[in-house]
Amino acid sequence: MLEQHYLTSLFEPKSVAVIGASERENSVGAILFRNIVSAGYKGRLYPINPRHETVQGVQAYKSIEEIGARVELAVIATRPQLVPGIVEQCGRSGVKNVIVITSGFAESGHSGAALERKMMEIARSYNVRVLGPNCLGIIRPELGLNATFASVNAAAGNLALVSQSGAMCSSVLDWAKSNRVGFSTVISLGSTADVDFGEILDYLIYDNRTHYILLYVEGIRNARRFMSALRSAARIKPIILLKAGRHAAGSAAVQTHSGMIAGSDVVFDAAVRRAGVVRVKNVGQLFYASKALASKFRPLGKRLAIITNGGGPGAMAADRAGDLDIPLAELSLSTMQALNAALPASWSHGNPVDIGGDATPERYREAILAVAQDPEVDGMLVMLSPQAMTQPMEVAKAVIAASDQTDKAMLTCWMGEEQVAEARLLMEDAAIPAFRMPETAVELYFHISTYYRNQKLLLQTPEPTSRQVRPETEGAKMLVEAVLQERRKVLSEMESKAILRAFRVPVAQTMVARTPTEALLLAEQIGFPIAMKVDSPDLVTKTDAGGVRLNLTNALAVRNAYHDIIETVQKKRPHARINGVSIEPYLDRPHGRELMVGVVRDPIFGPVITFGAGGADVEIFSDRAVALPPLNRFLAQDLIRSTKASRLLGEFRNMPPINQEALEEVLLNISEMVCELPWLQELDLNPLIVDEHGAIAADARIVLDYMPPSGDRYSHMAIHPYPVHLIHDWQLPDGRVVTVRPIRPEDAEMEQDFVKRMSDESKYFRFMDTLRELTQAMLVRFTQIDYDREMALVAILHNDDGKDEEIGVARYVTNPDGESVEFALAISDDWQKHGIGRKLMTALIDCARAKGFRTIVGDVLSLNTKMFRLMTSLGFTVHPHPEDPAVKRVVKPLQG
Numbered sequence: 001m002l003e004q005h006y007l008t009s010l011f012e013p014k015s016v017a018v019i020g021a022s023e024r025e026n027s028v029g030a031i032l033f034r035n036i037v038s039a040g041y042k043g044r045l046y047p048i049n050p051r052h053e054t055v056q057g058v059q060a061y062k063s064i065e066e067i068g069a070r071v072e073l074a075v076i077a078t079r080p081q082l083v084p085g086i087v088e089q090c091g092r093s094g095v096k097n098v099i100v101i102t103s104g105f106a107e108s109g110h111s112g113a114a115l116e117r118k119m120m121e122i123a124r125s126y127n128v129r130v131l132g133p134n135c136l137g138i139i140r141p142e143l144g145l146n147a148t149f150a151s152v153n154a155a156a157g158n159l160a161l162v163s164q165s166g167a168m169c170s171s172v173l174d175w176a177k178s179n180r181v182g183f184s185t186v187i188s189l190g191s192t193a194d195v196d197f198g199e200i201l202d203y204l205i206y207d208n209r210t211h212y213i214l215l216y217v218e219g220i221r222n223a224r225r226f227m228s229a230l231r232s233a234a235r236i237k238p239i240i241l242l243k244a245g246r247h248a249a250g251s252a253a254v255q256t257h258s259g260m261i262a263g264s265d266v267v268f269d270a271a272v273r274r275a276g277v278v279r280v281k282n283v284g285q286l287f288y289a290s291k292a293l294a295s296k297f298r299p300l301g302k303r304l305a306i307i308t309n310g311g312g313p314g315a316m317a318a319d320r321a322g323d324l325d326i327p328l329a330e331l332s333l334s335t336m337q338a339l340n341a342a343l344p345a346s347w348s349h350g351n352p353v354d355i356g357g358d359a360t361p362e363r364y365r366e367a368i369l370a371v372a373q374d375p376e377v378d379g380m381l382v383m384l385s386p387q388a389m390t391q392p393m394e395v396a397k398a399v400i401a402a403s404d405q406t407d408k409a410m411l412t413c414w415m416g417e418e419q420v421a422e423a424r425l426l427m428e429d430a431a432i433p434a435f436r437m438p439e440t441a442v443e444l445y446f447h448i449s450t451y452y453r454n455q456k457l458l459l460q461t462p463e464p465t466s467r468q469v470r471p472e473t474e475g476a477k478m479l480v481e482a483v484l485q486e487r488r489k490v491l492s493e494m495e496s497k498a499i500l501r502a503f504r505v506p507v508a509q510t511m512v513a514r515t516p517t518e519a520l521l522l523a524e525q526i527g528f529p530i531a532m533k534v535d536s537p538d539l540v541t542k543t544d545a546g547g548v549r550l551n552l553t554n555a556l557a558v559r560n561a562y563h564d565i566i567e568t569v570q571k572k573r574p575h576a577r578i579n580g581v582s583i584e585p586y587l588d589r590p591h592g593r594e595l596m597v598g599v600v601r602d603p604i605f606g607p608v609i610t611f612g613a614g615g616a617d618v619e620i621f622s623d624r625a626v627a628l629p630p631l632n633r634f635l636a637q638d639l640i641r642s643t644k645a646s647r648l649l650g651e652f653r654n655m656p657p658i659n660q661e662a663l664e665e666v667l668l669n670i671s672e673m674v675c676e677l678p679w680l681q682e683l684d685l686n687p688l689i690v691d692e693h694g695a696i697a698a699d700a701r702i703v704l705d706y707m708p709p710s711g712d713r714y715s716h717m718a719i720h721p722y723p724v725h726l727i728h729d730w731q732l733p734d735g736r737v738v739t740v741r742p743i744r745p746e747d748a749e750m751e752q753d754f755v756k757r758m759s760d761e762s763k764y765f766r767f768m769d770t771l772r773e774l775t776q777a778m779l780v781r782f783t784q785i786d787y788d789r790e791m792a793l794v795a796i797l798h799n800d801d802g803k804d805e806e807i808g809v810a811r812y813v814t815n816p817d818g819e820s821v822e823f824a825l826a827i828s829d830d831w832q833k834h835g836i837g838r839k840l841m842t843a844l845i846d847c848a849r850a851k852g853f854r855t856i857v858g859d860v861l862s863l864n865t866k867m868f869r870l871m872t873s874l875g876f877t878v879h880p881h882p883e884d885p886a887v888k889r890v891v892k893p894l895q896g
Contacts, residue, residue: 004816005202005203005206005207005816005817006816006817006818006819007097007129007195007199007200007202007203008203008816009072009073009096009097010072010073010096010097010099010129010131010195011138011140011185011187011203011207012140012143013043013072013073013097013145014043014044014072015043015044015045015046015069015070015071015072015073016036016041016043016044016045016046016071016072016073016074016075016145016147017045017046017047017048017061017064017067017071017073017074017075017095018032018033018036018045018046018047018048018074018075018077018147019048019064019074019075019076019077019078019086020032020048020049020076020077020078020101021033021047021048021049021055021056021060021077022049022055023052023055023056028077028101028149029049029077029078030056031149031151032075032077032101032137032147032148032149033047033055033056033058034056035146035147035148035149035150035153036145036146036147037056037058038146038153039139039141039144039145039146039153040144041143041144041145041146042143042144042145043143043145044069045058046061046064046067046071047059047060047061048060048061048062048063048064049061049062050062050063063089064086064089064090064093064095065089065092065093067093070094071090071093071094071095072095072096072097073095073097073098073099073147074086074090074095074097074098074099075098075099075101075137075147076098076099076100076101076102077101077102077149078102079102079104080102080103080104080105080112080115080133081115083100083102083115083119083133084115084118084119084122087100087119087122087123087126087128087130088122088126090126090128091122091123091125091126091127091128092126095128096127096128096129097128097129097131098123098128098129098130098131099130099131099132099135099137099138099147100119100130100131100132100133100134100135100190100193101132101133101134101135101136101137101149102132102133102134103133103134104133104134105119105133105134105191105193106191106193107134107191116133116191116193119133119193120193120194123194129194129195130193130194130195131187131189131190131194131195132188132189132190132191132193133190133191133193134166134190134191135166135188135189135190135191136148136149136150136163136166136167136169136170136188136190137149137150137166137188138185138186138187138188139153139154139183139185139186140184140185141153141154141155141156141157141182141183141184142156142184142209148166148169148186148188150166150169150170150173151170152170152173152174152177153173154173154176154182154183154186155176155177155180155181155182155183156182156183156184157181157182157183157184158182158184158209158210158211158212158294159181159182159183159184159210159211159212159213159214159290160183160184160185160186160187160204160207160210160212160213160214161183161185161186161187161214161216162185162187162189162197162200162201162204162213162214162215162216163186163187163188163189163215163216164188164189164190164192164216164217164218164219165188165216165218165244166188166190168216168283169186169188169216171283172214172216172283172286172287173186175283175284175287176287179287181287181290181291184207184209184210184211185204185207185209185210187200192221196220196221196222196225196226197215197217197220197225197226197229197230198222198225198226198228198229198230199225199229199818201213201226201229201230201232201233202229202232202233202816202818203816204233204237205229205232205233205236205237206816210237211237211294212237212238212239212240212290212293212294213233213237213238213239213240214239214240214241214242214286214287214290215239215240215241215242215277216241216242216243216244217241217242217243217244218243218244219604220268220604220605223271223604223605223606223718224715224717224718224719224720224788226718227271227274227275227605227628227718227719228719228720228786228788228789230272230275230277231274231275231276231458231719231786232786232789234275234276234277234455234458235276235458238278238290238293238451239275239276239277239278240277240278240279240280240286240289240290240293240447240451241272241277241278241279241280242279242280242281242282242283242285242286243265243268243272243279264602266624266626267602267604267605267608267626267628268604268605270608270626270627270628271605271628271718272454273450273454273457274454274457274458274627274628274635274719275454275458276451276454276455276457276458276459277451277454278447278448278450278451278454279447279450280447284440285443285444285447288433288435288440288444288447289444289447289448289451291428291433292411292433292444292448293448293451294431295431295432295433297409297410297411297431297432297433297448298409298448298452299378299379299409299445299448299449299452300378300379300409300452301378301379301449301453302325302326302327302378302446302449302450302453303327303328303329303376303377303378303379304321304326304327304328304329304377304378304379304380304381304442304445305328305329305331305351305352305353305371305374305377305379305380305381306318306321306328306351306352306353306380306381306383307352307353307355307364307367307368307371307380307381307382307383308352308353308354308355308382308383308384308385309354309355309356309357309358309359309364309383309384309385309387309390310354310357310383310385310387311348311352311354312385313383313385313413313415313438314348314352314353314354314383314438315352316438316439317352317381317383317413317438317439317441317442318352320438320439320442320443321442321445321446324442324443324446326442326445326446326449328351328352329351329374329376329377329378330351330376331350331351331353331371331374331376331377332374332375332376334373334374335370335371335373335374335376335377336349338370338373339353339367339370339371342363342366342367342370343355343356343363343366343367344356353367353371355367357387357389357390358387358389358390359390359395360391361391361394361395361397361398362398364382364384364395364398364399364402365398365399365401365402368380368382368399368402368403368406368410369402369405369406371408372402372405372406372408373406377408378408378409378449379408379409379410379411379445379449380408380409380410380411381410381411381412381413381438381441381442381445382399382410382411382412382413383412383413383414383415383438383441384412384413384414384415384420384423385415385416386414386415386416386419386420392414392419392420392422392423393422393423393426395423396412396414396423396424396426396427397426399412399427399432400426400427400430400432403430403432409448410432411432411433411434411435411441411444411445412424412427412432412433412434412435412441413434413435413436413437413438413440413441414427414434414435414436415436415437415438416436417436424436456634457634457635457638459745459784460632460634460635460745472501472502472503472504473502473503473676475502476498476499476502476503476673476676476677477676477677479495479498479499480499480677480679480704483495483704484679484704484706488537489681489703489704489705490537490538490701490702490703490704491537491701491702491703491704492512492535492537492579493510493512493533493535493582493699493700493701494510494511494512494582495702496683496700496701496702497510497697497700499673499677499702500673500685500697500700503669503670503672503673503676504665504669505666505669505670505673505685505697506662506666506694506695506696506697507696507697507700508531508584508585508587508696508697508698509526509584509585510582510583510584511525511526511582511583511584512535512579512580512581512582512583513562513580513581513582513583514579514580515562515580516558516559516562516563518580519532519558519559519561519562519581519583520555520558520559522583523552523555523558523583524555526583526584526585527585528552528553528554529551529552529553529585529586529588530552530558530583530584530585530586531548531549531550531551531552531583531584531585531586531587531698532548532549532552532558532561532562532565532581532582532583533547533548533549533565533581533582533584533699534547534548534565534566534569534578534581534582535578535579535580535581535582536569536573536576536577536578536579537577537579538573538575538576538577539569539573539576540684540701541616542699543616544572545568545569545572545573545576546565546568546569546571546572547565547568547569548565549561549564549565550586551586551588552586558583561581562581565581566578566581584698587689587696587698589689589691591655591656591658591691591692592689592690592691593645593648593649593658593689593690593691594613594614594615594686594687594688594689595611595612595613595614595645595663595687595688595689595690596610596611596612596613596614596615596624596684596685596686596687596688597609597610597611597666597667597670597683597685597686597688597697598610598611598682598683598684598685598686599670599674599680599682599683600682601681601682604718605628605718606716606717606718607629607674607680607716607717608626608627608628608629609626609627609628609629609631609639609667609670609671609674610624610625610626611624611625611626611627611639611640611642611643611645611667612624612625612643612644612645613643613644613645613648614685614686614687614688615686615687623643623644623645624643625639625640625642625643626639627639628717628718628719629671629674629675629717629719629721630671630672630674630675630717630719630721630722631667631668631671632668633664633668636664636667636668636671637664639667640660640663640664640667649663649690656691656692657692658690658691658692659690659691659692659693659694659695662690662694662695663690663695665695666685666688666695666697670683670685674717675714675717675721678707678710678713678714678715678716679704679705679706679707680702680703680704681703681704681705682701682702682703683700683701683702683703684699684700684701684702685697685699685700686699687699711850711852712851713725720786720787720788721787722742722744722787723742723787726740726741726742726793726843726847727739727740727741727742728740728741728843730839732834736797736798737797737798738795738796738797738798738807738836738839739795739796739798740793740794740795740796740839740840740843741793741794741796742787742791742792742793742794743782743783743785743792743793743794743809743811744783745783745784746783747783747794747806748782748783750794750796750804750805750806751782751783751794751806751809753805753806754806754807754809754826754828757828757829757830758826758828758829759829762826762827762829782811785811789813789814790811790812790813790814790821791811791812791844791847791848792809792810792811793809793810793811793840793843793844793847794806794808794809795807795808795809795831795836795839795840797831806828807827807828807830807831807836808825808826808827808828808831808836808837808840809825809826809840810823810824810825810826810837810840810841810843810844811823811824811844812824812844812847812848812856814853815857819853819854819855820853820854820855820856820857821848821853821855821856821857822856822857822858822859823841823844823856823857823858824858825837825840825841825858825867827840832866837870838870838873838874841870841874842874844856845874845892845894848894849894849895852895853894853895854893854894854895855891855892855893855894856891856892856894857889857890857891857892858871858876858889858890859881859884859887859888859889859890860887860888860889860890861886861887861888862885862886862887862888868888868890871890871892874892875892876890876891876892877890877891877892878890879891
């Protein structure tokens with residue numbers, strides 16, 4: 001792996017020039033330069049000001065070009081009109097990184113946007129990276145670098161703060177100073193004209209000073225890069241995110257401030273949940289959550305037990321838990337018996353567990369240990385309100401002692417100030433989160449339990465519902481292209497259902513009649529009873545326009561309904577185009593639940609899948625949950641559980657439970673449809689009727705749009721799906737078939753067996769260590785990958801006994817330079833010299849080239865002559881390793 005991330009010189013510069021450094025009191029240039037000097041920057045510092053010989057006692061230069069030495073970072077604090085010319089001077093002088101503090105660019109209107117475009121054109125022509133404009137700057141405490149105009153510096157620590165708002169950075173720094181919180185890095189992004197969240201998260205993955213990442217987000221420019229980097233970083237370092245623009249007024253303010261379209265907040269929330277990130281709503285929650293993650297606080301679920309010495313505070317905590325849908329744990333019979341034995345008869349006999357205002361430290365301890373044994377309890381909130389007979393400090397010691405005897409997550413709330421402040425500090429020093437108010441404590445429990453739940457979502461890497469591209473799918477694509485060639489975007493119901501059938505979504509048969517006589521013929525052909533609906537590309541809800549008639553049982557009713565539908569729709573929607581009336585079977589499902597499945601396009605994150613209650617009243621109840629595709633069964637179940645409608649799907653009012661698997665299959669097939677049809681803009685299945693026998697879409701509407709050609713077939717998606725197109729079979733000379741395909745999460749056991757079968761020599765050549773077994777963490781890393789930034793191809797032999805066997809694997813990961821990948825190859829000892837390595841490496845090289853990487857490299861032990869023969873035959877050249885003489889580096893260019 002290459003040693004440094006390509007942004008290292010931006011965030012760890014050995015030399016800094018401040019362009020616009022000033023003596024003028026309270027100017028940005030003066031404050032900025034003074035902050036760098038006073039922080040004790042350890043590198044070379046150059047003030048640039050054409051009107052001064054010195055700035056704040058340091059020799060000044062008239063321009064960056066006069067310095068005559070290499071400068072790694074230039075910080076620009078001048079009038080906006082001067083910035084493009086200064087960036088050009090930096091480019092000519094070999095400066096590769098600039099921070100533009102100056103405002104007045106895209107956020108200020110059309111003229112500012114034009115100035116920003118000019119600046120970026122110049123920067124790109126010289127390969128200069130730009131942080132900002134309109135940003136506060138950066139702080140690196142370990143380097144003594146405070147390149148901001150903030151009034152507060154940051155203490156050293158292990159938190160990285162990345163914020164689009166300079167004002168938010170200042171507020172957070174002020175909060176952190178009074179709360180003894182330190183930082184590894186503080187980065188103000190500003191307008192993100194160039195360097196954005198994705199690249200910074202990539203850098204922070206490799207920054208060993210950073211253990212936790214705090215993000216303040218206003219808008220996202222590149223959703224794929226953001227999600228890919230967010231998911232990669234969240235696998236390694238906990239991320240806590242605060243986002244502005246949750247409501248309409250906030251979104252408008254964000255656009256004014258950063259010049260960005262905020263997109264749907266509901267979709268953003270679904271995206272960060274999928275990325276394994278916890279989202280908070282204010283600065284206090286941001287730091288409480290980070291401190292809790294740094295402690296041993298690890299709730300495994302949401303079921304909370306409250307132990308308190310006051311009924312009122314316990315009720316306050318329970319109310320806030322109810323607000324946040326945190327269930328209070330139902331205590332088991334054995335727990336109730338243990339509490340009855342340990343507590344006075346007057347205890348509350350339920351959850352919250354009120355142990356009385358005269359509770360002693362011993363009573364607290366016994367209550368905690370009893371509740372901690374309950375398998376229905378995921379976490380505990382222990383509360384104390386100071387009363388005449390309480391001993392806050394002694395109870396705190398008892399709580400700490402009890403916490404050492406259980407693995408259950410615990411947080412505390414010692415209400416008040418003077419009497420309990422010391423006790424709170426004692427518990428915080430013992431890594432037990434301690435709060436003043438019950439609501440704040442419960443909110444933290446919500447956020448951290450959500451974080452660990454979201455980490456489960458992060459580990460989901462959906463595989464395709466089909467293992468190969470089907471002819472039906474290709475037929476659907478041909479239909480889409482034919483419709484677009486006709487310059488139509490809204491499909492008829494028949495066309496919509498044809499596409500859904502191609503992706504195995506069950507739909508009611510539909511045919512369109514253009515005259516009453518055709519309606520009669522089709523009704524006889526389908527069989528009574530039938531349903532009739534107006535066929536119009538201009539009507540989203542046919543019922544509202546009077547265009548639906550149900551349960552028609554004879555020919556006369558069909559003729560009358562045809563005329564009635566046409567006349568009613570023409571009267572209610574005179575401008576609507578009417579193609580005819582669709583005829584379909586009337587679905588009589590007495591136990592059916594009417595649901596809705598949809599697809600919409602978010603302007604930032606692309607297609608999202610929606611699910612909730614359906615039927616005519618869908619807009620009134622507004623029961624919607626959203627998820628980013630692709631889905632697997634776990635994610636489909638999570639989407640269903642996220643709605644109120646899920647409560648009606650089990651046994652309900654003498655109705656049997658629905659066929660849950662059939663509903664999940666619909667969601668999985670819709671997910672595959674979204675992946676494979678980039679033209680899809682909107683999809684509405686309403687109602688989707690589900691009962692104990694299965695699911696069927698009674699009505700369907702699809703809207704398409706043109707998509708620009710792209711080398712990446714999944715460029716329309718924020719999360720790269722399983723690349724089904726890379727699966728191919730290879731027949732060996734003896735007739736056996738080997739499948740080469742991207743790795744999947746369920747391959748973990750097969751991957752472990754593969755490594756166990758390797759000889760010590762093969763393990764040594766592959767891992768440079770005689771590794772005996774893979775840890776669970778390594779299996780996760782090896783089999784749950786982000787297909788956008790890495791690839792692992794496995795060769796699978798299909799044995800006669802029906803059990804698949806892994807016989808080889810080749811993988812690459814993106815290097816920190818962002819332009820090259822590093823590969824690794826391992827072949828089972830029994831299958832060497834069969835061409836497996838060549839087949840895997842050729843496929844892997846093609847993948848890396850298609851992704852636009854410039855170079856593929858690998859480190860090979862000097863003793864591994866077989867690998868060198870293979871690599872040279874594939875066009876690699878062999879070079880000395882820059883650090884290890886026992887290793888050679890093989891390199892192959894991929895472009896040009």
